[in-house]
Amino acid sequence: MLWSNALIPTQKESPADAVAPSHVLLLRAGMIRQLGAGTYTYLPLGLRVLRKAERIIREEMDAAGALELLMPALHPIELWEESGRVATMGDVLIKFDLGGDRKVCLGPTHEEVITDLARSYITSYRQLPITAYQIQTKFRNEPRPRFGIVRTREFLMKDAYSFGADVEQLNASYDAMYEAYCRIFDRCGLPYVAVEAESGPIGGDASHEFMVPSPSGEDQLIRCSSCGYAANVEKAEVGTLAGPSPNSDGAPAPTEVQTPGQRTIEEVAAFLKVQPEETGKLLVYLADGKPVAVLLRGDHEANEGKVRRAFGAATLEPADAPTIQRATGSLIGFLGPIGLTIPLAVDQAVALMPRIVVGGNKEDIHLRDVVPGRDFPIDRVLDLRNAAAGDPCPRCGSALEVGNGIEIGHVFKLGTKYSDALGATFQDAEGKTRSLIMGCYGIGVNRIVASAVEAGHDANGIIWPLSIAPYEALIVPLQVDPDGEVMKLSQQIASALRFAGADVLIDDRDQRPGPKFKDADLIGIPLRVVVGERGLKEGKVEVKWRHDSEAFTVPAEDAPAAIVQRLVSARQELADRVERRAEERTARRGHAG
């Protein structure tokens, strides 16, 4: 491809409202253009990246035995009423009618459609297990699209669904998808981590997220650099906290203090001149509809999944103000653990505090010098909060680290939620009718693009991984006279690269070298070849990898072959690394199993 024939509208200045590096650079490199909130056009360069990621996904999904199909984006609303998700998805579901009573929605995901397909065609255990996938545009009315193509209202997703006759088949499908995901992200050159994620009532190892660490990520990621433990903040466990139990000997009795209008932890701490970590906060939830209380250190965040499990409940929701008053006799802002009549669970961090400031269960009253165990019961001490930086790792006890990550993939054991709702059943070997056991597996294709830029850029522009770069090689002739030696050699190099199966872009624009080099760095093509009269006089052609700081030269006479050789070995290195990592995973599983 000749640059002069391409549409690559690079920009020197970045738009004011772009914040994330991937957003700024994809715009400046002329790869995307915003149309509205959360909707982007992919220009030719950006589309090439998207297509390359898709291709890798297809190859690995096919290799894993998944079957590609394509489902509609337009769904009859009845299907979503059947599953109950018209209500649960709320405004995120984009609904409209086609005139008359024909109500439809745009698919935000495809569990309903695939399950409808399965209930029609899958009738026997002999057809199982089976996994199907598609790469398709999804629509979600996101309340807040952000960070360029990280969160959009319209996005490209690879979604796969497995159907099995039993849990063993589900686990095998899940493991195959997990492995395929690792291979996909390795091949895309992304520095991802697979983390345990909150999996709802199914529990166990039923859900993993694949995350690329990045400050622009929306999810919080907990990691242990010592042992490699990694988890979503929703799921991360806090290791057992060590420390002496509170000793009440000689401690003063609790005293009431006036705290008029001081409701939040920040207000109370500032008013009483103590640190938030010296206070406690009592939260009231409805666990399966019954009021329960949890006590946390003031600066900690409750983890609703942990709280729900602590009370053995199927559902958990924050209690509203009237319910709280009925259950505790007190007002929000002045709640405390003393004299409660509803079940109380205490976070382990609180149980280790020698003294604590808590609400007095009376308006405008807090209590100082409250001692856990003496002044309120600590018979139910558990891990109830989100892990924070510095907490002990649940595996090895080292300090945990907290960072952000972009979720690029998610694998999830669904069970029979949708097959039950839609009546997708099969007959087993005994002739009994049973529900299909499902798994679902998603990859955000646009997020592969965004996270590759987040993970690969410098002050000058994007640094694409070779496997998903819009072009693998960029040839920069500095003199563009079509009959000149420079252009002739450039064309020869391009031909040789194309013969080796490479994508090549030739910057044939009649520009001074400065802008051509700046644009080359900005769009981030991995291999840059500069052919100029000055170099040719010395019989040299300059070659530079975008990820290296230094260029090197090859003799002009065998430049085409030499450059092809460099590209071929770089591809091979990447392929070798993918296989090596796959072997490492196999070895680890061998140890574990």
Added chain:
RNA sequence: CGGGGCGUAGCGCAGCCUGGUUAGCGCGCCUGCCUUGGGAGCAGGAGGUCACCAGUUCGAAUCUGGUCGCCCCGACCA
């Protein structure tokens, strides 16, 4: 949905407070000359319903009211 900010040329911005020539500047774009290994220089030029609607006024980019759109923080995110 709460809080904050912004809509003026493809991009970045000034002008608005204090209403009054033909609405400016930089980048980019077009023509010519010149230049050619890290965003050169000179000369000429094209490009705007000043987001939209209504109002105030002799007169509105500028003042008032409303609407729409976009960004950031928070809430939300199978």
